[in-house]
Amino acid sequence: MQHLEEQIAHLTRTIDELNEVVTQQQRDIDRLLRQVQMLLDREAQREAEGGGGVIIGDERPPHY
Structure with a gap:
């Protein structure tokens, strides 16, 4: 029984850590989306x- 409680505690800690990572990644994604929209x-x-003035893809520069 104690082994199961230790596993549950470990899994709970892992879930909390992963949640923090996902939350930070979402903040980063939101910030990057705002920057892309601004651009x-x-x-x-x-x-x-x-x-x-920006040449995109296959566009030829104006001097051609």
């Missing part, structure tokens, strides 16, 4: 203003 908004604004 997308900034790029959309730049394109709307006629800037668009």
Whole structure:
């Protein structure tokens, strides 16, 4: 019986530690999503203003 209680205590501690990791990862994901959205908004604004100085993919630079 004591062995089972020790296992339960160990598993409970492991679950708590994993929960902390998952919580921190979610915070990081939320922060990164906000940053990506900010960059997308900034790029959309730049394109709307006629800037668009970033070459994406197969676009040829303006001097071709």
